[in-house]
Amino acid sequence: MAILVLGAALLAGCTSPNGRILTIGVVNFAPLLDPVFEGFKEGMKAFGYEEGVNVRYVYGGAANANPDVLLERVKALDTPDIDLIFSISTPATQRAKEIFGERKRIVFASVLDPVGAKVVESIRQPGGNITGIRHGIHEAKRLEWLLRVAPNAKRIYAPFNPNDSSGRAGLQLITAAAQELGVEIVSREARNADELTAALNEMPQDIDAIFVLSDNLIASRLLPYQGSPNFYDLAVTRQIPFSVPTTGQVKDGGMMAFAFDFVALGRQSARLVDQVLRGVKPGNLPVEVVEFTLEINLQTARTLGVNIPQEILQQADAIYYTPPRMAVPAPATPSQVPAQAPTAAPTERTF
Amino acid sequence: MLVAAGPLLLVGIVLTVQSFTAQFQQAISKQTEVARRVVSDVDAFFERLEGELRIGAAEVASRFARNQQAAALAQLPSYPEVFDTLILVNAQGQEVIHLSRLDIVTAADQIDWSGREEFTFPRTAGRPYYGSVNIDPDTGQPSINISVPVVNVYTGAVNQVLVATLRFKRIWDLVAAVDLDAGENIFITDNQNRIVAHLNPSIVLQGETYAVPSEPGFNAGQSAQTVVVAWQRVNSLNGQFQVVAERNVINALALAIQTAIVTVFVLLAAIALAAVTGYRAAQRVVIPIEKLVTAAKALQMKSEAFDKAQLSDLAKQDDEFGQLGASFVAMGQEVQAREQNLKQEVQELRIEIDEVKRSRAVQEITDSEFFKELQTKAMKMRTRTKERLASDSEGTAGNIATGASTP
Numbered sequence: 001m002a003i004l005v006l007g008a009a010l011l012a013g014c015t016s017p018n019g020r021i022l023t024i025g026v027v028n029f030a031p032l033l034d035p036v037f038e039g040f041k042e043g044m045k046a047f048g049y050e051e052g053v054n055v056r057y058v059y060g061g062a063a064n065a066n067p068d069v070l071l072e073r074v075k076a077l078d079t080p081d082i083d084l085i086f087s088i089s090t091p092a093t094q095r096a097k098e099i100f101g102e103r104k105r106i107v108f109a110s111v112l113d114p115v116g117a118k119v120v121e122s123i124r125q126p127g128g129n130i131t132g133i134r135h136g137i138h139e140a141k142r143l144e145w146l147l148r149v150a151p152n153a154k155r156i157y158a159p160f161n162p163n164d165s166s167g168r169a170g171l172q173l174i175t176a177a178a179q180e181l182g183v184e185i186v187s188r189e190a191r192n193a194d195e196l197t198a199a200l201n202e203m204p205q206d207i208d209a210i211f212v213l214s215d216n217l218i219a220s221r222l223l224p225y226q227g228s229p230n231f232y233d234l235a236v237t238r239q240i241p242f243s244v245p246t247t248g249q250v251k252d253g254g255m256m257a258f259a260f261d262f263v264a265l266g267r268q269s270a271r272l273v274d275q276v277l278r279g280v281k282p283g284n285l286p287v288e289v290v291e292f293t294l295e296i297n298l299q300t301a302r303t304l305g306v307n308i309p310q311e312i313l314q315q316a317d318a319i320y321y322t323p324p325r326m327a328v329p330a331p332a333t334p335s336q337v338p339a340q341a342p343t344a345a346p347t348e349r350t351f
Numbered sequence: 352m353l354v355a356a357g358p359l360l361l362v363g364i365v366l367t368v369q370s371f372t373a374q375f376q377q378a379i380s381k382q383t384e385v386a387r388r389v390v391s392d393v394d395a396f397f398e399r400l401e402g403e404l405r406i407g408a409a410e411v412a413s414r415f416a417r418n419q420q421a422a423a424l425a426q427l428p429s430y431p432e433v434f435d436t437l438i439l440v441n442a443q444g445q446e447v448i449h450l451s452r453l454d455i456v457t458a459a460d461q462i463d464w465s466g467r468e469e470f471t472f473p474r475t476a477g478r479p480y481y482g483s484v485n486i487d488p489d490t491g492q493p494s495i496n497i498s499v500p501v502v503n504v505y506t507g508a509v510n511q512v513l514v515a516t517l518r519f520k521r522i523w524d525l526v527a528a529v530d531l532d533a534g535e536n537i538f539i540t541d542n543q544n545r546i547v548a549h550l551n552p553s554i555v556l557q558g559e560t561y562a563v564p565s566e567p568g569f570n571a572g573q574s575a576q577t578v579v580v581a582w583q584r585v586n587s588l589n590g591q592f593q594v595v596a597e598r599n600v601i602n603a604l605a606l607a608i609q610t611a612i613v614t615v616f617v618l619l620a621a622i623a624l625a626a627v628t629g630y631r632a633a634q635r636v637v638i639p640i641e642k643l644v645t646a647a648k649a650l651q652m653k654s655e656a657f658d659k660a661q662l663s664d665l666a667k668q669d670d671e672f673g674q675l676g677a678s679f680v681a682m683g684q685e686v687q688a689r690e691q692n693l694k695q696e697v698q699e700l701r702i703e704i705d706e707v708k709r710s711r712a713v714q715e716i717t718d719s720e721f722f723k724e725l726q727t728k729a730m731k732m733r734t735r736t737k738e739r740l741a742s743d744s745e746g747t748a749g750n751i752a753t754g755a756s757t758p
Binding site: 122123124136138140141143144177180181271272275280284285286288289291292294311314315317 | 422425426428430431432451452453454455457488489490491492520551552553556557558
């Protein structure tokens with residue numbers, strides 16, 4: 001019996017993967033999501049895929065939220081040597097699915113609603129040759145957290161880009177939640193950088209808090225290092241709290257976020273990619289959801305004069321004491337180099 | 352050769368079987384231990400959660416204002432990481448506080464708990480209630496409801512019930528944190544054989560099931576490979592969970608497999624050695640004897656058939672067989688020589704006998720009356736012939752002188 005079992009097991013263990021270097025094509029819609037790719041590479045390394053050794057990545061860089069550039073980037077990956085497509089964001093995933101259909105295996109990350117976006121048939125049984133990680137949308141809960149920090153806030157400012165589906169969806173959700181929570185959302189359209197600058201400069205005086213929507217254009221002016229004017233400076237000037245759409249931005253100076261971590265999302269995607277590369281059909285792998293966490297930057301809160309209640313701090317998944325990242329200055333001659341480095345070294349405390 | 356390899360083969364089989372048996376038992380013990388360790392962690396985890404809920408219930412019971420009660424619940428250490436929702440239900444089964452990890456709660460989200468076991472059991476029994484695992488039909492995410500009674504500190508009556516929905520993420524993390532050896536796998540199943548926690552969350556989300564075998568041992572594993580599997584029941588939550596630890600049979604019995612391989616090699620080496628030794632023995636003993644036998648037979652049949660060259664190699668050996676061969680060659684040669692001499696002598700004797708026989712026969716003939724008579728006749732005839740020839744010669748001489756011819 002033992003011998004039989006052993007023989008069968010020995011036979012089963014005879015298969016081995018070929019030694020070819022795997023090629024993964026990466027396509028990303030917005031630079032904001034680049035940390036997902038970094039996390040993905042970290043995760044892949046943890047699973048034994050060493051870049052340059054047994055895997056290589058073909059990535060032309062983020063498409064800068066430009067649909068035409070995105071299409072070019074996706075088409076550029078239509079080569080026989082690409083073993084798998086890793087698509088970041090809903091538009092990138094939709095284009096990848098349009099171009100490749102079932103010809104190539106696709107694993108996506110950072111897709112808000114893959115069923116609604118017609119990327120998969122269902123969450124549990126995606127079908128086709130695609131699966132990935134969705135992040136869901138919990139903007140209403142993020143608004144609730146903001147109001148728990150600022151319980152007296154009544155008017156919440158939320159500029160949005162009507163051309164961005166994520167921003168529109170987020171605005172709808174917080175508008176509906178605002179009624180339940182007894183607050184008013186003051187929204188303003190901003191289709192481009194100039195309109196956004198105007199939206200920032202012309203924010204009404206009676207605003208009690210700022211809610212930065214998950215929108216590529218809006219998020220491009222979140223913090224000082226992303227150009228001026230920006231939400232951070234505006235909040236400091238007005239001494240009001242503000243909530244940012246990603247946890248990474250909290251570490252960089254955003255006051256608080258109830259969101260997912262891009263790097264963690266990338267790492268989670270790597271696990272699915274590993275399974276797919278081991279032969280599991282993507283369409284049979286359920287779409288997973290990324291973990292949402294509450295993160296607070298206490299230094300920013302203090303700068304804004306916001307007192308975060310102890311009970312909220314206790315519920316936070318991470319608390320940072322880091323100053324905001326500052327704008328990276330243009331290259332300077334030695335005589336122009338400032339005495340202090342423009343980017344302050346963060347002192348991080350997480351618990 | 353068989354005689355030589357047989358005992359070795361027997362010893363090898365016995366050793367291999369013993370090694371397999373020992374390691375099989377060891378593998379089961381190891382997997383049982385791994386499962387027990389996880390059970391310990393999971394039990395501690397559930398006990399801590401239940402403890403937190405009891406503290407939460409006590410805090411709620413000691414406060415009157417809803418916002419204070421809500422704040423007390425929100426401060427439970429496992430909220431929101433572990434508890435997806437925390438719901439305080441009043442004596443009529445209506446929600447009075449509803450905290451949610453991901454969503455804001457509206458009136459539409461609140462449900463009537465009055466007919467549900469999560470409410471009725473703690474309300475009537477005064478003890479915690481542990482629900483069965485719920486699988487979200489859309490996402491495949493498992494969750495479980497735990498509810499504890501909120502006892503009025505003054506009356507001792509159960510006025511409210513605290514219902515918590517526990518998500519499995521933290522249990523997945525517990526499973527993922529287990530330090531496993533190569534080929535090991537660990538997961539948790541519920542009483543409906545559904546896998547609710549696994550190193551690979553996709554397995555859970557896919558809704559895979561695994562029927563735990565009645566006894567630990569060899570079994571088809573969760574990934575369909577043959578494994579050594581053991582399991583332990585989680586004590587908490589009415590014992591509805593089982594931690595299953597399995598290990599690929601190749602890894603589990605690696606040492607025994609090595610022993611078997613070594614045994615096979617030793618056996619093969621022994622057989623090869625026996626073959627070589629046998630061959631050498633044949634060359635040294637059997638082959639010389641065979642040669643001697645052949646030579647002896649040849650010598651026996653016909654001494655000329657004996658070929659000393661056939662024994663020349665043997666005769667050159669400096670051992671006993673060499674001496675025997677040399678002696679045999681000498682003997683053979685001597686036999687051959689003697690036989691040759693004998694034959695020569697026989698030949699010579701035969702010739703002598705023939706000559707005597709002939710003389711005797713001639714004498715017999717010559718001594719016979721007939722022969723004598725013939726001789727007498729012959730003499731007479733010769734005499735007459737001579738006389739005639741003499742007379743004829745006188746006549747002939749005259750004829751020659753006269754020219755007459757003789758007819």
